[in-house]
Amino acid sequence: MTEQSKIRNFSIVAHIDHGKSTLADRLLEETNTVDKREMEEQILDNMDLERERGITIKARAVKLNYRADNGESYVLNLIDTPGHVDFNYEVSRSLTACEGAVLVVDASQGIEAQTLANTYLAIDEGLEVLPVVNKIDLPAARPQEVKKEIEDVIGLPAMDAPEISAKNGINIHAVLEMIVRDVPPPKGDREAPLQALIFDSQYDSYRGVVVYMRVMNGTVRPGMDVKMMASGAVYKVVECGYLHPKGMVPAEALGAGEVGYLTASIKTISDTRVGDTVTGAENPAAEPLPGYKTCQPMVFSGVYPADGSKYGDLRDALEKLKLNDASMYFTQENSIALGFGFRCGFLGLLHMEIIMERLEREFNLDLITTAPNVVYEIDKTDGSHIEVYTPLNYPDPMEIAQAYEPYVKASIIAPPDYVGNIMDLCQFRRGEFKDMTYLDQSRVELHYEIPLNEIIYDFFDALKSRTRGYGSLDYELIGYRPSKLVKLDILLNGELVDALSFILFADEAYARARRICEKLKDNIPRQMFEIPIQAAIGGKIIARETIKALRKDVLAKCYGGDITRKKKLLEKQKEGKKRMRTFGTVSVPSEAFMAVLKMDE
Amino acid sequence: MNELKPLGIYIHIPFCRSKCQYCDFYSIGGSRDRRLVDNYLQALSEHFKETGALATDYVVDTVYFGGGTPSFFGADNLRRIFAELQHRFRVDKDAEITFEANPDSVSDNLLRKLRADGFNRMSLGVQSDHDDVLQKLGRPHTYEQARTAFQQARACGFDNISLDMMYGLPNQSAEQWEQTLTHVLNLRPEHISCYGLKLEPGTPLWEYRDAANLPSDEVQADMYLNTVEILEASGYRQYEISNFSKPGFESRHNLKYWLGDEYIGFGPAASSDFAGKRFTNNRDIQNYIRGVLKQDVTILLECESIPARERAGEYVMLRLRTTQGISPEEYEKQYLMPFAPLLAAIEPLAAREYFVQKDGRWILTPKGFLVSNQIIVRLQEAQEASEPLAKKR
Secondary structure, eight states, X not given: OOOGGGEEEEEEEEOTTSSHHHHHHHHHHHTTSSOGGGOOTTTTOOSHHHHHHTOOOSOEEEEEEEEOTTSOEXXXXXXXXXXXXXXXXXXXXXXXXXXXXXXXXETTTBOOHHHHHHHHHHHHTXXXXXXXXXOTTSTTOOHHHHHHHIIIIIOOOOTTXXXXXXXXTBSHHHHHHHHHHHSOOOOOOTTSOOEEEEEEEEEETTTXXXXXXXXXXXXXXXXXEEEETTTOXXXXXXXXXXXXXXXXXXXXXXXXXXXXXXXXXXXXXXXXXXXXXXXXXXXXXXXXXXXXXXXXXXXXXXXXXXXXGGHHHHHHHHHHHHHHOTTOEEEEEEETTTEEEEEEEESSHHHHHHHHHHHHHHSOOOEEEOOOBOOEEEEETTSOEEEEOSGGGOOOGGGEEEEEEEEEEEEEEEOGGGHHHHHHHHHHTTOEEEEEEEEETTEEEEEEEEEHHHHHTTHHHHHHHHTTTOOEEEEEEEEEEEEOEEEEXXXXXXXXXXXXXXXXXXXXXXXXHHHHHHHHHHHSOOOSSOEEEEEEETTEEEEEEEEOOOOOOOOSOOOXXXXXXXXXXXXXXXXXXXXXXXXXXXXXXXXXXXXXXXXOX | OOOOEEXXXXXXXXXXXXXXXXXXXXXXXXXXXXXXXXXXXXXXXXXXXXXXXXXXXXXXXXXXXXXXXXXXXXXXHHHHHHHHHHHHSOEEEEEEEEEEEOGGGOOHHHHXXXXXXXXXXXXXXXXXXXXXXXXXXXXXXXHHHHHHHHHHHHHTTOOOEEXXXXXXXXXXXXXXXXXXXXHHHTTOOXXXXXEEOOOOTTSHHHHTGXXXXXOOHHHHHHHHHHXXXXXXXXXXXXXXXXXXXXXXXSOHHHHHHHHTOOEEEESTTOEEEETTEEEEEOSSHHHHHHHHHTOSSOXXXXXXXXXXXXXXXXXXXXXXXXXXXXXXXXXXXXXXXXXXXXHHHHHHHHHTXXXXXXXXXXXXXXXXXXXHHHHHHHHXXXXXXXXXXXXXX
16 A cells, blocks of 8 residues: 555546547656557557547546655556546546546647536546646647636646647656646545445456445455445455556555555446445445436437347347446337337437447447437426437327427637637527637637537537537536427338437428438338338328339349359348348338438538 | 269360450450460360269260350360260260350351261350440450351251340440340340340459440349340240240250259369369369369369258259249258248239249249349248258158
């Protein structure tokens, strides 16, 4: 165990792309936590997906040993956090386990929407926030202006902030010294009853659940019986220790102020909830730690196995992912068209995309995802009030007295040149302009109140393309407002496919209906008969397309030498069909469902 | 003595005057290098010897010289091969002996020699009656040459001649194709094959397919249905998706492929279905020759034993190409699989005129042939989901 005065627990917060993961890499190198020859880029982002996309999705912890200029040795626990707005929840989880946060700001881009959002999260948690100006070696760097921006906009002293280049390893030492100097050491009583906050957990097929935690009070050691305070489950600790980028390092004990893991042959995933407190079974703490506010999924979507018989596999996969990602929510759902599946809640579309990709890659599942929707609220004519998570439960129009949709307060930061474009976009998305502030001559912040539904459909992409990539976005839910909503149904060959239904703003129904019919026409292959595609509201058809009958699918020649080839060809055709779902007599490839949700303008 | 089993022999002649723009068969364009030809002849005769020893309880009732261009290879070479074959295999006196020919390499001399040696069927590659289209396809002949070749063959005593035709060609309209058919029907062949042009990756035509102005799938489908109608009206019966003949002049050799009968292929890229195994020879002529003569490379490119269940799938796939179609009794008896699941898939298709039932057999209609890939897949899916019939004691 390390003496508390020699421990510093910190996070790095930043806007996406400002160099957070690169700085983490350099800190690991500078402290010789990882050998130079073992070093790889984004070393903490060990999920394939994270490396491919260059983003951090999961929070992750690592222990660094550092000998400071004052000659003392320190343990620095770095808890890495994601940068995208969808993952704010992960950020706040990591922050609870720290006493300080290093705020990385890009020397040419300056403050962006998520810089602000993440800084406020850290300040709310009572953390010491330490600014660092990164990418000073770029030609467009303007460190002095950016420092002034940090002071003016956020109100943090920044004039002494280290000017660094994480990419080229410039001034990394200054960051480490700053952490030792300015991050407060943890305070906690190692003799008190155990209180450890679970900030993440992961399933390992050999050890069972691995719990990642920050010990707040007391001490935990192998052999000790511990209790999960929320679930009441008791386990004997098999191993505890520290987290190293290349794996886990067992230790004799973990004391208050330390960050690490424990394993206890835990097989029941639901016993170890993120945010729960681990305490001693014999000498329990009087109260659990505050934990986390439960996070609200914003976007819901139906998730079905492409092959109906894989329902059980999908359920197991979701349970395992849930362990790793507490922000995900799922419940069983039954569609007439797709059979058994799940209604899943996500923090945003990126989160949804990532979960889908993880399910497909890590669990080898083929999935059909229905168009995402937000949660609507409805006053019914019988006086009751309901929440609608899925179009499947949308009431008959006759029963609706008033519908409500969620709104967010969106903060957009961009250079002033693009204000016109941004305003056009927000207006088109039914946004209500609130105010506009110049952060300095080169950056302006706009506030809009916009229906969440408009944000979740490629709003960010549209913003990026209208601001040449300079625009940044952050948003938070502000509540529900009355709205005119309708449910749009899709009929294939005259039969309603419930999985294709969705809820939208009434004035957009005609245009969207037409586009969806066209998209479906392009994405459903021709079949042996003509297929009408219709979009309807209530019983009224408002758009229609036709997929013409397939007339020619034949191999003209098939002699001795062609038989093997032809067999392979037909096998391929069968494989293709297996990835399709059949509605009545119409086969629909899973991509068609995705195409409906990707509505470019 | 056991009764002899029938066997088909295919001999690949991978030599052409030039490569056609659409062709992806294995052949060498332009060359008849004497040494290569001699080596090839030697390899074939060695391969006959080896294989003939394994087929002593068979009688060859069809021989097919395909290509490439057998006529371009020359009468003497073909005769030598045939003589070797007869030396190593028991060839029935009434066997069907077919050779493929292109109009530019047919001569009186060739035809007389082959006819005298027992070749009794010629398959002539005509493809089109439009010289500009022939040129575009890279065919080294005119339509006039094709007509002459046909008449020469008649004069030399060939009373079983097939013409190979193609539709769906660059710039071709439905009317033009109909005219083409009318023209070639005037020649009164015994047999006509009509193939829809298929774009094959790796061919020159594939590369410029977008600029080739090919008729749409819709137009090609109409062309096909029209073909069946015109040929039937002129006394040609459709017996396979792309093949039509006067009664009694069906290609006995090609039928073996679709009826699941046994055949052995010689030469590079040739395939066999023999003694329960399907195999394909090495696709390169040099490797084939080395494989046979020096035995330091393998002759076989692939070889698979086909389990009974897969044979049942092939039955559906291949029989449905023919107008014999599939028979519930035959199917259940041969493969011990229930026909009922197939019937469940067939009936709704029959209601929409993709199938007809004749003498208890289910046969695709011309409209059904056009989408036969889709239909075969449906039937095979039904088949794969079904359990074998309980064995009768």
